[in-house]
């Protein structure tokens with residue numbers, strides 16, 4: 194690959210260890226095969242009762258008695274079911290990340306993840322989150338690449354009031370984290386997209402009503418990620434979710450969904466696979482329950498590193514998975530169905546776009562997903578001022594405002610630009626994603642968001658001579674866990690601590706199915722190449738210049 198920068202660099206055969214099935218006869222903690230005896234401490238505390246009961250203890254006890262009154266199994270365990278993680282103690286360096294346990298790295302403050310299924314926010318909801326950020330979270334508010342908003346610096350004493358305020362506008366933090374059905378990704382342009390195959394809003398609502406907080410799915414082997422879209426742009430990263438419903442038109446049965454299962458990244462990435470079935474809109478809820486039921490009952494609970502659905506899929510294959518789904522869980526066959534067509538348009542929805550009703554939706558890039566209270570409050574005010582009540586977050590750390598009259602677009606963009614929301618961003622600001630990193634995350638080795646913002650600024654200054662029409666995606670992770678999807682970026686950077694040095698391991702040429710590429714594929718590691726934070730801009734500049742010189746931007750990074 195032309196992106197090598199020295200003779201010692203060469204792409205390895207794969208980005209990471211392969212996801213493999215287990216050795217026959219091993220007790221993996223699968224409930225349906227080996228029974229429910231817990232095989233690790235995590236499974237023990239989950240078996241003690243509904244982890245969501247921690248809500249009452251937070252309200253009645255911990256918020257009154259303070260952080261030190263919280264037992265370990267609650268603070269580092271069940272709190273996650275209510276969307277709360279302890280954040281990283283300030284000033285603890287990356288070298289300590291692999292040496293200290295979670296307790297030693299933990300601060301007495303929390304990150305609170307607010308659940309926003311489909312990334313949907315009303316004006317009132319955005320305003321309340323902005324006020325919570327201002328009053329309790331030291332102005333922090335990050336849009337994650339799973340359509341959530343994450344606040345930091347939350348004290349347990351303030352949690353009941355925060356929940357009351359969220360509840361007053363129909364928001365919650367239930368199952369935003371933990372071994373649960375996490376936020377349901379949904380097309381942020383569902384119902385307004387002028388070209389969509391199917392409006393997934395009714396199915397997204399039905400999933401939320403049926404399964405958020407449902408005791409049947411409150412104890413899964415690990416997290417379970419869902420995505421649904423009817424957009425031709427394939428805008429919900431469906432290949433890296435545990436279960437995805439992707440809009441298709443069946444030649445005889447009409448519009449519905451193609452079912453994908455078993456995608457996830459982290460250290461052993463695997464893209465989801467199609468089961469080849471067509472899911473009618475009214476079948477989305479039972480099919481979701483069946484896939485999640487398979488995960489609950491057959492998922493590997495013994496080791497948390499092997500407890501995602503992708504490992505079971507690797508053992509079974511798609512044929513057996515479909516058979517178990519139909520025979521044991523649904524009691525009927527699903528019809529065969531078509532694959533999604535090649536994507537049309539960009540999935541981040543940045544810029545000004547036509548709605549089917551003649552109004553516009555406007556997509557804004559944020560710098561690596563970062564907002565603050567003033568930005569959120571301004572977003573709420575500006576959206577209301579142009580007559581809209583619909584804000585959307587995207588899986589690309591972007592913000593959309595729907596239902597904007599054409600003659601009010603300029604007013605909206607002018608109001609939001611001073612707060613870092615840019616409808617016409619540079620390719621670098623548009624396509625750079627960064628995870629939380631060492632600022633707040635206990636697993637991080639390196640700084641990510643601040644560094645990424647600096648790299649974007651420098652690239653914007655240095656690369657003015659290049660005409661980059663297809664933004665080059667740059668994804669930055671603070672550790673190998675891949676919250677920022679490094680294996681699916683043109684340039685993916687994974688933070689590590691090696692010897693005495695903090696470095697980034699480089700992955701090149703990854704991407705999800707899009708208008709540019711028929712199928713998703715994982716990026717390849719560049720053997721022998723480690724980039725330091727100080728050298729990062731130079732490295733990205735060098736790769737970008739070489740890519741543009743050799744391809745004129747007409748090939749994907751994977752094809753280059």
Ligand code: SF4
Pocket residue numbers: 628629630631634635636637638670671672673674675676677
């Ligand atoms: Fe934390 Fe690692 Fe995820 Fe970044 S990738 S947010 S450092 S766990």
